[in-house]
Amino acid sequence: xxxxxxxxxxxxxxxxxxxxxxxxxxxxxxxxxxxxxxxxxxxxxxxxxxxxxxxxxxxxxxxxxxxxxxxxxxxxxxxxxxxxxxxxxxxxxxxxxxxxxxxxxxxxxxxxxxxxxxxxxxxxxxxxxxxxxxxxxxxxxxxxxxxxxxxxxxxxxxxxxxxxxxxxxxxxxxxxxxxxxxxxxxxxxxxxxxxxxxxxxxxxxxxxxxxxxxxxxxxxxxxxxxxxxxxxxxxxxxxxxxxxxxxxxxxxxxxxxxxxxxxxxxxxxxxxxxxxxxxxxxxxxxxxxxxxxxxxxxxxxxxxxxxxxx
Amino acid sequence: xxxxxxxxxxxxxxxxxxxxxxxxxxxxxxxxxxxxxxxxxxxxxxxxxxxxxxxxxxxxxxxxxxxxxxxxxxxxxxxxxxxxxxxxxxxxxxxxxxxxxxxxxxxxxxxxxxxxxxxxxxxxxxxxxxxxxxxxxxxxxxxxxxxxxxxxxxxxxxxxxxxxxxxxxxxxxxxxxxxxxxxxxxxxxxxxxxxxxxxxxxxxxxxxxxxxxxxxxxxxxxxxxxxxxxxxxxxxxxxxxxxxxxxxxxxxxxxxxxxxxxxxxxxxxxxxxxxxxxxxxxxxxxxxxxxxxxxxxxxxxxxxxxxxxxxxxxxxxxxxxxxxxxxxxxxxxxxxxxxxxxxxxxxxxxxxxxxxxxxxxxxxxxxxxxxxxxxxxxxxxxxxxxxxxxxxxxxxxxxxxxxxxxxxxxxxxxxxxxxxxxxxxxxxxxxxxx
Numbered sequence: 001x002x003x004x005x006x007x008x009x010x011x012x013x014x015x016x017x018x019x020x021x022x023x024x025x026x027x028x029x030x031x032x033x034x035x036x037x038x039x040x041x042x043x044x045x046x047x048x049x050x051x052x053x054x055x056x057x058x059x060x061x062x063x064x065x066x067x068x069x070x071x072x073x074x075x076x077x078x079x080x081x082x083x084x085x086x087x088x089x090x091x092x093x094x095x096x097x098x099x100x101x102x103x104x105x106x107x108x109x110x111x112x113x114x115x116x117x118x119x120x121x122x123x124x125x126x127x128x129x130x131x132x133x134x135x136x137x138x139x140x141x142x143x144x145x146x147x148x149x150x151x152x153x154x155x156x157x158x159x160x161x162x163x164x165x166x167x168x169x170x171x172x173x174x175x176x177x178x179x180x181x182x183x184x185x186x187x188x189x190x191x192x193x194x195x196x197x198x199x200x201x202x203x204x205x206x207x208x209x210x211x212x213x214x215x216x217x218x219x220x221x222x223x224x225x226x227x228x229x230x231x232x233x234x235x236x237x238x239x240x241x242x243x244x245x246x247x248x249x250x251x252x253x254x255x256x257x258x259x260x261x262x263x264x265x266x267x268x269x270x271x272x273x274x275x276x277x278x279x280x281x282x283x284x285x286x287x288x289x290x291x292x293x294x295x296x297x298x299x300x301x302x303x304x305x306x307x308x309x310x
Numbered sequence: 311x312x313x314x315x316x317x318x319x320x321x322x323x324x325x326x327x328x329x330x331x332x333x334x335x336x337x338x339x340x341x342x343x344x345x346x347x348x349x350x351x352x353x354x355x356x357x358x359x360x361x362x363x364x365x366x367x368x369x370x371x372x373x374x375x376x377x378x379x380x381x382x383x384x385x386x387x388x389x390x391x392x393x394x395x396x397x398x399x400x401x402x403x404x405x406x407x408x409x410x411x412x413x414x415x416x417x418x419x420x421x422x423x424x425x426x427x428x429x430x431x432x433x434x435x436x437x438x439x440x441x442x443x444x445x446x447x448x449x450x451x452x453x454x455x456x457x458x459x460x461x462x463x464x465x466x467x468x469x470x471x472x473x474x475x476x477x478x479x480x481x482x483x484x485x486x487x488x489x490x491x492x493x494x495x496x497x498x499x500x501x502x503x504x505x506x507x508x509x510x511x512x513x514x515x516x517x518x519x520x521x522x523x524x525x526x527x528x529x530x531x532x533x534x535x536x537x538x539x540x541x542x543x544x545x546x547x548x549x550x551x552x553x554x555x556x557x558x559x560x561x562x563x564x565x566x567x568x569x570x571x572x573x574x575x576x577x578x579x580x581x582x583x584x585x586x587x588x589x590x591x592x593x594x595x596x597x598x599x600x601x602x603x604x605x606x607x608x609x610x611x612x613x614x615x616x617x618x619x620x621x622x623x624x625x626x627x628x629x630x631x632x633x634x635x636x637x638x639x640x641x642x643x644x645x646x647x648x649x650x651x652x653x654x655x656x657x658x659x660x661x662x663x664x665x666x667x668x669x670x671x672x673x674x675x676x677x678x679x680x681x682x683x684x685x686x687x688x689x690x691x692x693x694x695x696x697x698x699x700x701x702x703x704x705x706x707x708x709x710x711x712x713x714x715x716x717x718x719x720x721x722x723x724x725x726x727x728x729x730x731x732x733x734x735x736x737x738x739x740x741x742x743x744x
Contacts (some may be wrong), residue, residue, distance in 0.1 A: 274402040
């Protein structure tokens with residue numbers, strides 16, 4: 001017993017040292033405090049605030065509201081626009097990830113090779129990504145004008161006038177028509193990331209593979225693609241989150257229409273909160289969007305955690 | 311966000327609410343609003359802020375008048391402007407300002423269901439004492455005041471009573487061989503055929519946002535249903551599932567199928583399409599007097615080359631679609647007295663004239679016949695007729711959007727006129743039941 005009492009402080013000190021080493025001690029928290037405060041005030045607090053309002057019938061303006069429990073969430077599946085918006089979100093997410101990623105990768109490989117005017121081409125391909133979305137929406141809105149827009153005019157010019165459509169004015173084409181500028185502006189981001197990753201792949205591997213008789217295709221699938229794995233994770237995770245919370249292009253180009261044909265969860269949330277004075281219901285939609293975005297990000301976070309653990 | 315809660319208290323409340331909600335899936339009682347509410351007891355400030363949506367052609371005139379007011383009232387007034395946003399966007403911005411901070415002292419807003427939520431939420435001040443103080447009841451058109459009275463509360467001061475009519479390009483009408491303005495619905499259809507034959511799309515209208523193409527449908531409904539039934543339909547007092555409504559939807563589809571409206575009209579932005587009658591690309595549009603300043607004169611065109619007529623409904627009284635716009639005072643304004651003084655200044659006939667208000671509610675502020683001949687013509691003719699409430703002010707936004715969605719489905723051939731009438735009845739009755 002006597003030994004134990006003498007050894008206990010030494011054991012406690014060792015545990016404390018280990019903890020400090022692991023968690024950084026008080027100093028680390030002090031350094032993190034400003035960022036943590038900003039995070040809590042501008043992210044955690046509004047998020048909790050939204051969560052709270054999603055359990056109320058607040059109209060977004062009045063001084064009072066009632067707590068309605070899960071009513072807003074229960075009503076959501078009964079709302080046909082929510083179902084339509086969710087389907088549109090899924091379509092949007094798949095299309096605006098697959099096309100920009102594939103095209104971005106292709107352009108990155110092209111620009112990583114021996115091509116003339118590489119800096120200019122990089123600039124051209126990346127420029128749409130830095131343009132204001134409202135400007136892009138206006139430009140494409142004019143291009144799609146059924147009467148004097150460039151797209152229909154071109155189709156008529158080459159004798160394909162029968163293909164001219166009121167692109168944004170009918171349910172059958174409106175969503176696809178908005179996805180085209182989305183793809184156009186989003187190609188630059190994966191292109192840049194892939195280009196950076198490609199430049200990090202050692203040329204020795206390609207030379208060795210060539211010596212071993214590997215074809216270009218084999219080199220691509222067995223050297224390039226595996227080496228790009230970290231870049232794939234980043235591109236896919238960020239694109240996924242970005243795609244799911246789409247709002248601005250749809251709002252500016254179609255306003256969710258015709259009718260509700262191009263409504264997505266983000267715009268429908270906005271309509272409910274800001275236009276229909278149903279802030280409780282709208283924030284419930286926002287909470288669902290957040291949960292889905294978190295859920296789809298889990299594989300990325302887990303993969304990153306595993307890599308860091310190794 | 312909070313005025314009365316601390317963050318910790320709020321988070322605690324949130325956790326409790328989540329727990330209670332999850333446990334019971336129901337609730338009750340009330341809680342204080344998240345935005346800072348209630349009047350402030352701070353000393354009156356002479357710094358005022360006005361939020362408005364003047365067009366780029368009139369904002370300078372407005373600022374000039376505000377400067378004049380400041381000089382005489384000893385105030386410093388800031389003007390925030392959101393031009394061209396329309397009723398689909400502007401109220402959102404206003405609401406965000408009110409929730410995000412104190413908001414403007416005075417704001418411009420439409421009447422009817424667009425202005426109503428600000429009064430219901432007690433964001434707008436009851437102006438009854440100021441009506442008495444400044445004698446607005448005797449200076450301003452009584453019907454217009456009614457448009458900004460919400461469940462008995464005079465919460466707005468209307469300065470504009472707009473009327474919607476057909477504004478047309480005379481050269482295109484002449485080219486099509488149309489000798490006079492259509493005096494009946496049949497004559498209007500005939501004029502459309504002539505214009506089309508002459509290679510001109512008759513009506514410039516755009517369906518993005520819904521409210522612009524709605525102007526055509528509401529006219530067709532007034533024509534098929536007549537004034538009394540139309541009013542009852544707007545209030546949900548009569549069923550929409552009836553032949554008159556079906557006729558209006560049938561005609562609406564006809565206007566598209568006959569190509570009397572632009573191809574793909576549903577996707578067109580009103581701000582792009584409406585001025586096309588001035589540019590000579592389409593023959594006419596359905597709009598109000600503001601178009602004389604904002605479209606005709608802004609394009610450096612002569613008003614004499616254009617005309618305006620009231621859309622013929624074949625009914626007596628011959629009514630047109632109309633709405634009011636006015637000013638409200640923030641219930642949390644730092645100086646409601648000066649704010650009311652500012653509004654009183656704006657509704658003076660001289661100020662209204664200086665602002666080139668083409669459809670003032672104030673007696674003695676009619677548009678100048680030399681400067682604005684077409685607006686003057688409207689003010690002396692159709693403006694003296696009764697009007698029906700424009701439909702996007704007659705319905706709350708959610709119902710209006712359902713209505714626009716039905717119109718959209720109809721024009722795309724997804725539903726029949728009969729189905730459209732039934733769907734309208736479902737939407738309106740759900741709202742009318744509360």
